[in-house]
Amino acid sequence: MIDDSRPLRSVLYMPASNARALAKARSLDCDAIILDLEDAVAPDLKAQARAELAAQIRAGGFGHRRLIARINGMDTPWGEADLAALADSLPEQEPEAILVPKVSDAADIAALSGTMDRLGYRPSVGLWAMIETPRAVLGIERIADMAGSTRLSGFVLGLNDLAKDTGMAQEPGRAAFVPVLVAAVLAARANGLVVIDGVCNVIDDSALLEAECTQARAFGFDGKTLIHPAQLAVTNAVFAPSPQDVAQAQAIVAAFADPANAGQGALRVNGRMVERLHRDMAEKTLAKARAIAERAA
Ligand SMILES: CC(C)(COP(=O)(O)OP(=O)(O)OC[C@H]1O[C@@H](n2cnc3c(N)ncnc32)[C@H](O)[C@@H]1OP(=O)(O)O)[C@@H](O)C(=O)NCCC(=O)NCCSC(=O)C[C@H](O)C(=O)O
């Protein structure tokens, strides 16, 4: 079940080897941080970054920002050591989830989750999977179904790797990726998983970023992964309920609470037909808006 009181609009990657970025993380307006040991860290800095990541999480001070640690793939020389080092070095404070790249199929999830159990990760630490290989896309329903029997609790799209492996074009509008985006949201929602869109590689084009965020929000994503602090404001704004969303949600909740409408299944509110399912959606909108407002206060 997705917790609307803990928004995940903006999920900022930062290389665990970049001490300056990590220091900055505690003051940035992001909902979550992915401390990355994978693509953002050069091979000869992997061990140093692993130690830095553990030290940063142990130091704390991230406030409301949810912490996710992206390890290297289990088929690389570093993946197993990443998972073991995080388990060993974080007895007091652990990331909310371990994000695993290049997942291929459901068996990968079962194996990773079992390894986390054996290494002594607390049950509260989830497993998020990067959806970034053709095989993962083709098997996404079977992967998502693992949520019932493993730690799997989220999907993050990796469209750069998917483009690399398929030749799909990363163009404005993302036409080639639309089926993937829709499949990811459906598989995630059918299994109560968080689902976060891939990154926009262009740092200085806020119109392009806004278009991607608007598309992702319309498709049902919780939020978007980001690579630079300059992308935070647009992303946070697009994925937050707008003042109009909030006003309509309040009107819907009020209409159903009005004794004059007792026993009604469908009502007319501001010219629209609304049913009890819309009241449920309106309550979620208000919960998210409240959480964002409380954070800003
Ligand atoms: C992309 C960058 C290498 C750009 O770096 P640079 O040009 O040096 O940035 P700026 O000079 O503009 O930085 C300004 C200040 O902001 C801080 N900063 C920059 N990026 C981050 C960040 N991600 N988190 C926190 N803080 C950040 C700088 O330290 C500067 O601070 P100050 O000196 O105090 O002014 C760089 O932005 C970067 O490394 N970004 C993250 C790259 C990354 O993590 N990549 C991996 C994830 S993406 C991915 O893997 C996708 C997926 O797997 C797929 O397949 O699609």
Ligand SMILES: [Mg+2]
């Ligand atoms: Mg990737």
